[in-house]
Amino acid sequence: MFEEIVSNMRKDFDIAPMEVLKLHPLVLAYIGDAVYEVYIRTMLVINKKTNVNMLHKMSIKYVNAKAQSDIIHRIKDKLTQDEQDVVRRGRNAKSATAPKHAEITDYRHSTGYEALIGYLYLTNDMERLKYILRLSVEEE
Numbered sequence: 001m002f003e004e005i006v007s008n009m010r011k012d013f014d015i016a017p018m019e020v021l022k023l024h025p026l027v028l029a030y031i032g033d034a035v036y037e038v039y040i041r042t043m044l045v046i047n048k049k050t051n052v053n054m055l056h057k058m059s060i061k062y063v064n065a066k067a068q069s070d071i072i073h074r075i076k077d078k079l080t081q082d083e084q085d086v087v088r089r090g091r092n093a094k095s096a097t098a099p100k101h102a103e104i105t106d107y108r109h110s111t112g113y114e115a116l117i118g119y120l121y122l123t124n125d126m127e128r129l130k131y132i133l134r135l136s137v138e139e140e
Contacts, residue, residue: 005042006035007126020122025089025115032118037063039133062137065102068110071136078135083116090115 020028040062044055061067072087079087091112099107120129 003126003130006038006121006129007124010121010124010126015122017123020119023122025086025093026095026111028086028116028118028122029090029093029111029114030118031121032114032116035121035129036068036114036117036133036136040137043137065099065106065110068113069106072109072113072116075132075135079116083119086119087112087116 037059040059041055044058048055048058050058076084076087089112091108093111093115095107095111102110116132117129120126120132
């Protein structure tokens with residue numbers, strides 16, 4: 001379900017992979033954050049039949065700087081060199097805002113993770129995006 005929605009939505013917009021690489025890593029993280037959030041919400045709505053308040057509380061387990069930092073550390077060995085470069089660019093990007101509820105290192109690593117998700121989404125690499133998202137929610 002999620003894959004079909006995202007894939008169809010992405011088809012409405014045309015951007016070459018080389019143009020995606022030219023985007024600022026915080027721009028990649030901006031769209032990656034939204035894609036990841038939709039993935040998590042979709043997973044929870046489908047798998048956990050409960051009220052909105054509980055869905056929100058469950059989503060926090062996945063959608064926070066510490067959790068996303070942990071994900072990127074856990075999956076880094078499964079990333080291609082290009083993907084690792086995107087993560088590094090996202091992690092090293094200077095943000096105008098500081099995290100309120102996270103350590104700066106976790107915040108930066110989570111930004112790298114979000115940049116990766118944004119990169120895969122914008123390059124329309126849906127198979128790889130699905131693979132990374134599934135790895136992201138796997139229990140260790």
